[in-house]
Amino acid sequence: MKNLQHLNKYFYKYKWKLLIGLVITIAARIFGIYYIPLIGKSTVIIEQYINGEVTNVSVLKDELLYNILLIVGTTLISAFLTFLMRQTFIVVSRHIEYDLKNEVYRHYQDLSLNFYKKNRTGDLMNRISEDVSKVRLYLGPAIMYSVTTFTSTVVVLIFMIQAAPLLTLYTVIPLPILAFSIYKLSVAIHKRSTVVQQYLSKLNTFTQESFSGIAVIKSYGLEPQTNNNFTELSNGSRDKNIDLVKVQAFFFPLMILLIGISNIIVIYIGGRQIISGKIENIDVLVEFILYVNMLTWPVAAIGWVTSLVQQAEASQERINEFLSEKPEITNPKTEQDAINGSIEFKNVSFTYDDTNITALKNVSFKVEKGETLAVIGKTGSGKSTILELIGRLYDIDQGELLIDGRKIDTVNLESLRENIGYVPQDAFLFSDSIRNNIKFGKTDASEEEIITAAKNASVHKNIQGFSKGYDTVLGERGITLSGGQKQRVSIARAIIHDPEILLFDDCLSAVDTETEEEILNNLFEITKEKTTIIVSHRISSAKNADRIIILEDGLVVQEGSHEQLITTEGYYKELYAKQLNEKEM
Numbered sequence: 001m002k003n004l005q006h007l008n009k010y011f012y013k014y015k016w017k018l019l020i021g022l023v024i025t026i027a028a029r030i031f032g033i034y035y036i037p038l039i040g041k042s043t044v045i046i047e048q049y050i051n052g053e054v055t056n057v058s059v060l061k062d063e064l065l066y067n068i069l070l071i072v073g074t075t076l077i078s079a080f081l082t083f084l085m086r087q088t089f090i091v092v093s094r095h096i097e098y099d100l101k102n103e104v105y106r107h108y109q110d111l112s113l114n115f116y117k118k119n120r121t122g123d124l125m126n127r128i129s130e131d132v133s134k135v136r137l138y139l140g141p142a143i144m145y146s147v148t149t150f151t152s153t154v155v156v157l158i159f160m161i162q163a164a165p166l167l168t169l170y171t172v173i174p175l176p177i178l179a180f181s182i183y184k185l186s187v188a189i190h191k192r193s194t195v196v197q198q199y200l201s202k203l204n205t206f207t208q209e210s211f212s213g214i215a216v217i218k219s220y221g222l223e224p225q226t227n228n229n230f231t232e233l234s235n236g237s238r239d240k241n242i243d244l245v246k247v248q249a250f251f252f253p254l255m256i257l258l259i260g261i262s263n264i265i266v267i268y269i270g271g272r273q274i275i276s277g278k279i280e281n282i283d284v285l286v287e288f289i290l291y292v293n294m295l296t297w298p299v300a301a302i303g304w305v306t307s308l309v310q311q312a313e314a315s316q317e318r319i320n321e322f323l324s325e326k327p328e329i330t331n332p333k334t335e336q337d338a339i340n341g342s343i344e345f346k347n348v349s350f351t352y353d354d355t356n357i358t359a360l361k362n363v364s365f366k367v368e369k370g371e372t373l374a375v376i377g378k379t380g381s382g383k384s385t386i387l388e389l390i391g392r393l394y395d396i397d398q399g400e401l402l403i404d405g406r407k408i409d410t411v412n413l414e415s416l417r418e419n420i421g422y423v424p425q426d427a428f429l430f431s432d433s434i435r436n437n438i439k440f441g442k443t444d445a446s447e448e449e450i451i452t453a454a455k456n457a458s459v460h461k462n463i464q465g466f467s468k469g470y471d472t473v474l475g476e477r478g479i480t481l482s483g484g485q486k487q488r489v490s491i492a493r494a495i496i497h498d499p500e501i502l503l504f505d506d507c508l509s510a511v512d513t514e515t516e517e518e519i520l521n522n523l524f525e526i527t528k529e530k531t532t533i534i535v536s537h538r539i540s541s542a543k544n545a546d547r548i549i550i551l552e553d554g555l556v557v558q559e560g561s562h563e564q565l566i567t568t569e570g571y572y573k574e575l576y577a578k579q580l581n582e583k584e585m
């Protein structure tokens with residue numbers, strides 16, 4: 001139960017509702033049991049009529065009618081209270097489930113990129129959905145049934161002991177056995193349903209992947225093999241489901257068997273006590289059979305609830321594991337900082353934790369506000385890493401990274417990121433309209449601002465070409481943009497909020513040179529007063545920059561303007577010659 005203590009704050013938050021639920025449950029159980037003594041009383045009067053102790057039939061009728069009305073009344077009240085009980089306990093559990101999901105989601109958002117690299121997306125999703133759902137079963141049904149079981153058992157036992165104490169003792173003997181057997185059965189059911197769930201998620205992942213990759217499957221003619229793999233998985237899933245059903249099938253027979261045993265005990269021992277005169281009236285037997293039946297479900301619930309609590313404990317442990325992860329990148333202060341935009345790397349080195357790859361070694365350069373720096377280098381030379389460090393997606397290991405002369409980890413993180421327009425290498429667009437994808441960079445952007453940003457990114461004409469224009473939905477349910485169109489929407493998103501620092505990571509690689517030229521011209525105007533870093537493999541993107549640095553294996557090997565570099569032996573000159581040749585061919 002140690003892990004479940006995390007939820008105590010939520011119980012505290014909803015304490016009044018839970019307390020009301022408790023009172024309602026006790027009242028519901030008391031009203032719910034009242035029909036039993038009334039049935040007992042009715043049996044007695046019928047017996048007295050048969051024995052001739054009551055001769056007037058209208059007395060019998062009146063008494064029976066009175067009892068029936070009371071039974072209907074108390075049962076209706078109990079039913080209504082049971083409805084209210086569910087409304088409080090289950091509703092509170094849904095509220096806590098919602099709060100917990102939000103807590104986990106917010107925490108996920110605070111965690112750094114390293115956390116996402118160490119953990120698989122499926123695992124993150126499972127903990128926020130499956131595990132939270134299991135915890136909800138503890139918060140709702142488990143607590144509700146525990147309260148019901150406790151109150152029912154106490155109320156029923158009080159009624160039983162009042163009627164016949166010794167018979168009560170004999171009758172309750174099989175009940176702990178029932179609770180224990182149901183517990184064992186619930187554990188077995190849980191184990192098998194976990195396997196069923198695992199198969200189901202394998203099957204889901206496989207199906208999803210094969211539909212996403214349908215183009216590859218078809219072009220390689222892999223349909224028969226995919227079919228075989230699917231059949232194998234679904235056969236496994238069917239077998240595991242059958243295993244589960246076999247165990248589940250024991251549940252009700254076991255309950256019926258144990259109720260039957262208790263009933264036999266009531267009739268046998270109660271019957272003997274009536275014969276020996278220890279119990280006076282037959283109504284005790286009738287009432288006891290009803291009491292035993294009333295006790296059975298709550299007692300069985302003890303076993304079921306125990307297994308629910310165990311599952312919730314395991315799930316909460318997994319949730320707590322992530323909740324206890326500390327974000328590596330934190331905001332150093334709450335006051336906002338004005339960002340002017342100058343960036344300086346002083347002997348910066350950086351090694352990725354997970355791969356141990358040293359992506360940058362002693363890198364130094366400075367870009368002032370209004371300047372453009374181009375970063376050129378072979379793949380894997382560390383270009384993107386420079387941009388990620390400026391966005392503080394990672395913290396540097398050695399050296400100093402200064403923003404406006406201040407160490408980056410002393411600058412307000414929100415201010416820093418709000419002032420950066422970052423276009424990543426793999427433009428990621430959400431399954432939403434083009435308008436909203438662009439507005440993502442500035443949520444309150446006007447239509448005019450959206451169009452201007454799209455025009456500057458040279459994508460406005462393309463968007464107009466779609467029948468729904470800016471309302472065109474992208475992604476799974478919408479159209480798929482070409483690589484170049486995606487890159488340009490992504491540029492529009494970065495420039496719309498007019499940030500002080502613009503970081504372009506090889507984001508014109510998928511557009512033709514003509515469009516590249518057009519975008520660069522537009523950007524030239526926009527970035528006049530900004531600090532701009534352009535990472536590229538193309539000389540055409542770099543040639544107009546104020547300064548160009550060449551990276552090789554994490555080291556700055558050359559630095560200078562386009563004119564200087566094309567006359568200096570090295571990677572830039574070779575690349576220039578090669579790309580010039582390609583253009584001429």
Ligand SMILES: Nc1ncnc2c1ncn2[C@@H]1O[C@H](COP(=O)(O)OP(=O)(O)OP(=O)(O)O)[C@@H](O)[C@H]1O
Pocket residue numbers: 352353354355357358359377378379380381382383384385386425
């Ligand atoms: N998230 C990461 N985790 C671990 N290692 C990484 C990560 N990103 C990059 N690396 C490694 O760091 C090195 C530098 O990568 P980086 O992405 O900065 O290169 P790049 O010059 O931008 O390459 P490209 O031109 O192909 O985009 C590479 O060896 C790469 O494998």
